[in-house]
Amino acid sequence: MSIVAAENTGFWAWLMAPKRRGALLVTPAIAILFVMNIFPLLWSFGLSFFNFRANRLNVPTFQGLENYQRVLVDEKVWERFQTTALIVGSSVMLQLIFGFLLALMFAKSFPLRRIVLMLVLTPMMLSFVSVGVFFKLFYEPTFGIVSHVLNEFSSEPFVMLGSPGGAIAGIVIADAWMWSPFVMLLVLAGLVSVPKYLYEAAEIDRASPWRRFWTITFPYIKSLLLLAILFRTIETFKLFDIVYIITEGGPGSSTETIAVYLYRIAFQFFRTSQSSALAYIVLFVVIVLTNLYLYAVNRRESEVG
Amino acid sequence: MKYWNMIGGALGACVLAVGLGTSPAVSADITITMAAPDWPPTRFMKEHFDKTYKSPAGHTTTLEMDFIPWPSFYERVAASLTSGEQKYQMIVTDSQWLGAFVEGGYYLDLTDKIKTDPELGAIMKDLHPALVSAYSTYPHKTRAQLEAAGEVPAPDTHYYGFPQFPDTYVTYYRSDAFCHEGEAAAFEAKYGGKLPCTYEDWQDVDWEKFAQIGEFFQRKAGEKLGDTVLDDDFYGIAYQAGKGYDFSTMQINAFIWQHGGNIWDETNAPEAQAEGVVNSDIAVKAMDQFLSLLQYMPPVAQTGQMDIFVIQDLYMQGKVGAIVDWVGLGEPVLDPKASKVHDKSAFGPAPGLRKADGSIDRTGNIGGQPFVLTTWNSDEVVDEALNVVKWWLSPETQLEAVKNGGQSGLVSVMSDPAYNDLRPWNRAHVEMIDWQKDVWHIPEFFEMLTQQQEEFDKAITGQISAKEALDSVAKFQQELLEDGDYIQ
Numbered sequence: 001m002s003i004v005a006a007e008n009t010g011f012w013a014w015l016m017a018p019k020r021r022g023a024l025l026v027t028p029a030i031a032i033l034f035v036m037n038i039f040p041l042l043w044s045f046g047l048s049f050f051n052f053r054a055n056r057l058n059v060p061t062f063q064g065l066e067n068y069q070r071v072l073v074d075e076k077v078w079e080r081f082q083t084t085a086l087i088v089g090s091s092v093m094l095q096l097i098f099g100f101l102l103a104l105m106f107a108k109s110f111p112l113r114r115i116v117l118m119l120v121l122t123p124m125m126l127s128f129v130s131v132g133v134f135f136k137l138f139y140e141p142t143f144g145i146v147s148h149v150l151n152e153f154s155s156e157p158f159v160m161l162g163s164p165g166g167a168i169a170g171i172v173i174a175d176a177w178m179w180s181p182f183v184m185l186l187v188l189a190g191l192v193s194v195p196k197y198l199y200e201a202a203e204i205d206r207a208s209p210w211r212r213f214w215t216i217t218f219p220y221i222k223s224l225l226l227l228a229i230l231f232r233t234i235e236t237f238k239l240f241d242i243v244y245i246i247t248e249g250g251p252g253s254s255t256e257t258i259a260v261y262l263y264r265i266a267f268q269f270f271r272t273s274q275s276s277a278l279a280y281i282v283l284f285v286v287i288v289l290t291n292l293y294l295y296a297v298n299r300r301e302s303e304v305g
Numbered sequence: 306m307k308y309w310n311m312i313g314g315a316l317g318a319c320v321l322a323v324g325l326g327t328s329p330a331v332s333a334d335i336t337i338t339m340a341a342p343d344w345p346p347t348r349f350m351k352e353h354f355d356k357t358y359k360s361p362a363g364h365t366t367t368l369e370m371d372f373i374p375w376p377s378f379y380e381r382v383a384a385s386l387t388s389g390e391q392k393y394q395m396i397v398t399d400s401q402w403l404g405a406f407v408e409g410g411y412y413l414d415l416t417d418k419i420k421t422d423p424e425l426g427a428i429m430k431d432l433h434p435a436l437v438s439a440y441s442t443y444p445h446k447t448r449a450q451l452e453a454a455g456e457v458p459a460p461d462t463h464y465y466g467f468p469q470f471p472d473t474y475v476t477y478y479r480s481d482a483f484c485h486e487g488e489a490a491a492f493e494a495k496y497g498g499k500l501p502c503t504y505e506d507w508q509d510v511d512w513e514k515f516a517q518i519g520e521f522f523q524r525k526a527g528e529k530l531g532d533t534v535l536d537d538d539f540y541g542i543a544y545q546a547g548k549g550y551d552f553s554t555m556q557i558n559a560f561i562w563q564h565g566g567n568i569w570d571e572t573n574a575p576e577a578q579a580e581g582v583v584n585s586d587i588a589v590k591a592m593d594q595f596l597s598l599l600q601y602m603p604p605v606a607q608t609g610q611m612d613i614f615v616i617q618d619l620y621m622q623g624k625v626g627a628i629v630d631w632v633g634l635g636e637p638v639l640d641p642k643a644s645k646v647h648d649k650s651a652f653g654p655a656p657g658l659r660k661a662d663g664s665i666d667r668t669g670n671i672g673g674q675p676f677v678l679t680t681w682n683s684d685e686v687v688d689e690a691l692n693v694v695k696w697w698l699s700p701e702t703q704l705e706a707v708k709n710g711g712q713s714g715l716v717s718v719m720s721d722p723a724y725n726d727l728r729p730w731n732r733a734h735v736e737m738i739d740w741q742k743d744v745w746h747i748p749e750f751f752e753m754l755t756q757q758q759e760e761f762d763k764a765i766t767g768q769i770s771a772k773e774a775l776d777s778v779a780k781f782q783q784e785l786l787e788d789g790d791y792i793q
Contacts, residue, residue, distance in 0.1 A: 054387035055409040055748065141604035142538070142624060155525075157538070162607035162766055250548040250609045252763035267380055269752045270387070270405070 048276035055270040067277035077278065079253070080261040087171060087243075087257060088236045094176035095232055096225070099183025106184065107191040121185070123178045132245025135174040139246070164254030167247045171255055174242050179235070183228045190221030223297060230293035234286055258282055332363040335689045339395040339676070340382050343372035345636050346470040347397060349709045353702065354693070361692055368693065375614075376549075379751075386411045391681045395690055397469050397674045401551075403443040405748040406677075407465060413678040416464045418691060419457070425691065428698050428715075429457045432468065436714040439743035440466045440675035447572050448742075466675030467694050468714035470633060473741060474555075474655050474669060475733035476507055477620055477638060478627040481649040482522065485531040492521050504732060507653025511665050512560075512594060515627075515656040518542055519601025522626035540603045543619060544629040546595075547612030548762040551754055554744065555670040556629070557595050557761060562668040562742060563658035564591035569753075569782055571745050575793040579782035584775035592771035596764060609762040621646060629655045631672045635730050636710035652730040654737055671741035673712070707731065714738075749789055756781045 048067050052060035071077055106117055141147045141157040150158040160166045194217055202212045240259040249256030266275035341347035351370045360366045373381045385392050386406060406412045419425045429437060438448040441464045451459050458464055482488055484502040492500035496517045501507045522541035524530055530539055545552045558568060566587035570577040599606045603619050617634045619625050621644040641647045657667035678690050696702055703713040707727045712734055713719055725732040757778045764774040786792040
C-alpha cells in the first residue's frame with residue numbers, strides 16, 4: 001500500500017477533509033492567540049479576585065471584589081486618572097491641530113514635498129525610548145538646547161521640568177511631536193480623496209474659503225478625524241515610556257499617568273492582584289472609549305445613509 | 306603481552322573506580338549565571354574571573370554575567386525571579402532587596418555554610434561589620450547588634466550576601482579651583498575660613514562650609530574660575546536630589562542621622578513607630594538643611610532629576626566645583642576620554658554635621674551591592690558558587706579589584722599600608738565606611754521608598770515644605786507597617 005493511499009484512507013484524510021480544512025488552518029493562529037493573549041487575560045482576571053503577590057510564598061486566598069474596591073477608593077488612582085486625562089486631552093488636541101495644519105500643507109504640491117513629507121513622518125517611526133531621551137536632554141536646564149536658546153533672552157536657565165505645569169507641558173509637547181504626523185497621514189488621506197470638481201463648483205459659486213472647508217473638505221475628513229481622535233486617545237491613555245523617561249512621574253507625582261502607576265503597583269510593589277484589578281478598570285475605560293467611537297461612526301453612517 | 310595489557314588496564318580501571326568512590330569531588334562543567342549591573346566593578350569581575358579563576362574542586366567553571374543596565378536592574382531581576390525561570394545562580398543585589406527576595410524564597414540562607422566552612426567564617430570575620438550588617442543579614446541586624454554578639458555567625462542571625470562592591474559616598478572636587486591661591490584668598494576674605502585644598506582640609510568641612518563653597522563658586526559664563534575664563538555658568542556644589550529609585554533618600558538619610566534623628570527602625574519592630582520618628586522636629590530640621598543647599602547646585606536640582614549619574618556627568622563636564630557621590634562612579638572621572646576634569650580632580654571625605662565638641666558626624670547611607678546565591682542551585686553548584694565567593698574575597702583578587710576601580714570590604718585589605726595609594730579615593734572610602742548605616746530591608750521597602758521619594762521630590766521642587774513631606778511619609782509608613790504587622 002502506498003503512502004498516498006494510506007493518507008487518503010487514514011487519519012490524515014479525515015483531518016484534511018474539506019469541511020475541516022478551514023478550521024485546521026486557523027488553529028495555529030488561535031492557539032497562539034490563546035496562549036499569548038486570552039489565557040494571560042483570563043489568568044490575570046482570576047488573580048484580581050485573590051490576594052496574590054508575585055514575590056511572596058504565601059498561598060493566595062480568595063478576596064472577592066476587595067481589590068476592585070481598594071483600587072476604586074484609592075485617592076492616588078483618581079489623581080492618576082486626572083493627570084492622564086489632562087495629558088490625553090492636551091496632547092490629542094495638539095496632535096489634531098498640528099496634524100491638520102501639516103495635512104493642509106502637504107495636500108498642495110510644492111518643491112521637495114516628498115522629501116519634506118518623509119522628514120515630517122520620522123518622529124512616529126522612532127522608538128518611545130529615543131524620543132523620551134531626546135526630549136529629556138532638550139529640556140535639561142544646564143546644557144539642554146531649550147534652555148540655551150531661551151538664555152539668549154534671559155540670564156537665568158530655563159527649568160522646564162521644575163514645576164507640575166511645565167513637566168506636563170514637556171510631556172505633551174514630546175508626545176504631540178511624535179504623533180502629529182500620524183494624524184496628518186489620516187487627514188491627508190481624507191483631503192486627497194475630495195473630488196476636485198467640488199472645489200471648482202464652489203469657486204464658481206463664489207463660496208468663501210471657510211464655507212468651502214466646512215461644506216466640502218470637513219465632511220470628507222470627519223470620519224478620519226474621529227478615527228485619529230480614537231486611536232490617539234486610546235494610545236495616549238496608555239502613555240508610559242515617554243513619561244517614565246522624561247519625568248519618572250515627577251515633580252512629586254504630578255505627571256504620573258495611570259499606566260505608570262499601574263506599572264509601579266505591579267512590578268515595583270508586587271501587589272499583583274491589586275494591579276490586575278486596576279488593569280481591568282483601565283481596560284474597561286478603553287472599551288468605553290472604543291464604544292463611544294463606534295457609536296459616533298455608526299451615527300455618521302446612518303446620517304450619510 | 307596482550308594479556309598483561311588487559312590485566313594492567315583492568316587494574317587501572319579498578320584503581321580509578323576506587324579513587325572516584327572515595328572522593329566526592331568529580332570534576333564537572335559548571336556554569337554560574339550571575340545577574341549583574343552593567344558597570345566597571347562587575348565587568349572587571351568577569352574579566353578577572355576568566356583570567357585567573359581555577360576551581361579548587363577541579364571543575365571547569367564558567368561565570369556567565371548577565372549585564373543589565375542600572376536603570377532597569379531591579380525590574381529585570383525581580384521579573385526573572387518571580388517568573389520562576391530560575392535563570393540565575395548568583396545575583397548582585399541591592400541590600401534593600403534582601404527582604405523581598407528572601408521572603409519570596411529566592412535567596413539562599415548561607416548561615417549553616419558560614420558556620421561549617423572555616424574559610425567562609427574567616428571571610429565573614431574579616432569583613433567590615435557595617436557591610437555584614439547591611440549586605441548579609443535578614444531580618445536586619447545592626448552593626449552594634451552583631452558586634453555585641455561577639456561571634457560569627459551571630460546567634461539568631463541569618464546571613465545571605467557577601468560584598469561584590471562596597472560603596473560609600475565621598476567628595477569629588479576640582480583641585481585647580483580649590484587649590485588656587487587667588488581663589489583661596491578670596492574665600493578667606495569673604496568667609497574668614499580656609500578654602501579646602503588637601504585631604505586634611507576636607508576632613509574639616511561640615512555642611513555649613515560646604516554651603517559657603519557652594520555660594521562662593523557660583524559663577525556666570527564670562528567670569529573667571531582660577532586662571533580660566535568660564536564659557537558656561539559654573540556651580541559650586543551638588544549632591545543627589547533625584548526622584549528616581551533612592552536618589553534623594555540616600556543623602557537625606559545622612560542628614561537625618563547626623564542630626565540625631567532616625568528613620569523607621571526595623572530592628573526594633575514591632576515597638577518602633579514611624580509617626581513621631583520619621584517626622585520628628587529633628588528630622589524636619591535635617592531635611593531643611595538638605596534643601597537649603599540646593600540653591601547652590603546646578604538648575605537641574607530644581608527639576609528633582611539630579612541623580613547620582615547627572616551630578617557625575619555635570620562634574621565631568623567641568624560645570625561643578627565639588628560633588629558628593631559614590632566611589633563607584635569615580636573611575637570615569639579620571640578617564641581622559643570621558644572627563645574634562647580627569648587631571649584636576651581630587652577626593653576627600655563627604656561633609657558632615659559639626660557637633661558641639663567640634664567633631665564632625667559623617668553618618669551616611671551605605672551604597673554598593675552584595676551578591677547572593679539562589680535557592681534552586683544544586684549542592685554542587687552551591688559549593689562551586691561559594692568557591693567563587695572565596696576567590697573574589699581573597700586578598701589577591703580584592704587588591705586587583707581595587708587597583709581597577711573597585712573597593713574591598715575586607716578589613717585586612719583596607720588596612721594594608723599601600724591600600725590608600727591604589728586609587729585616589731581610597732583614603733576617603735576607608736574613612737567613610739566606618740560611618741555607614743543602611744535603610745530598611747523589609748519586603749515593603751519599594752513601596753516605602755517610592756512614596757518617600759515622591760514626597761521628597763515635592764519638597765525638592767518647592768511644592769511642599771520639609772515638614773509636609775515628612776508628615777506625609779510618616780503617615781504612609783505608619784499605615785503600611787501597621788497593615789503588615791511590623792508595628793503594633
